[in-house]
Amino acid sequence: MRPQKFHGRYPSEGRQCAAPGCSEPGEYRAPGSEGPSFDGPGDWRWLCLDHVREFNAGYDWFEGMTADEILAAQSPIAGWERETRAFRPGAGAMPRWADFDDPLDAIGARASEIRGRAQARQASREQAARFTAREREALSVMGLGLQADRAELRKRYSVLVRRYHPDRNGGDRSHEALLQRVVEAYQLLRGAAAFA
Ligand SMILES: [Zn+2]
Numbered sequence: 001m002r003p004q005k006f007h008g009r010y011p012s013e014g015r016q017c018a019a020p021g022c023s024e025p026g027e028y029r030a031p032g033s034e035g036p037s038f039d040g041p042g043d044w045r046w047l048c049l050d051h052v053r054e055f056n057a058g059y060d061w062f063e064g065m066t067a068d069e070i071l072a073a074q075s076p077i078a079g080w081e082r083e084t085r086a087f088r089p090g091a092g093a094m095p096r097w098a099d100f101d102d103p104l105d106a107i108g109a110r111a112s113e114i115r116g117r118a119q120a121r122q123a124s125r126e127q128a129a130r131f132t133a134r135e136r137e138a139l140s141v142m143g144l145g146l147q148a149d150r151a152e153l154r155k156r157y158s159v160l161v162r163r164y165h166p167d168r169n170g171g172d173r174s175h176e177a178l179l180q181r182v183v184e185a186y187q188l189l190r191g192a193a194a195f196a
Helices: 049-058 067-074 081-087 103-128 133-141 150-164 176-190
Strands: 028-031 044-047
Touching: 028 049, 044 049, 133 176, 150 176
Parallel strands: none
Antiparallel strands: 028 044
8 A cells, every 4th residue: 555645635436537528546635515514524536636725725614604703713722732733724724634633524514513612503593582581580480591492391391290280299289389480480480572
């Protein structure tokens, strides 16, 4: 086996570079139209060295992110800072390939991980804003998340009432205080704007 100069090199196994009109072997992989995400590993396109370099130079790792998300992505996070420096647009130098076992994998995965986290934070803020502080407390009494809908609220209430009601527990009143909290939480949440 030939020594592999670049860690990101894969035997082409007959694959041809995906760049239009290029007939070089496709030995380097780059994120495809659906890059890796929380939904799965994504797909890849196979490129020759020249074209993977071109691809990497023009790839916008922050595509689709807001200014705040980009700022968050650039804050010091272990393992990310060095990579950001190496790939900063306009830095002039080629990426330091030797720094990474598999540069495209490492950077692509990290970028979508950070993007995914920023999106999750944003979604969580939006969900939290649906409820008042008292309503959020009531949700936690009922063991419901911020994404709960009206159907889920009703379903959980009926489960908890059955679980804690003395009539359903052979007259055992040990859960009475808990049942009372659940009833109060439900009464509050039933009238919540988020469940209207
Ligand atoms: Zn090529």
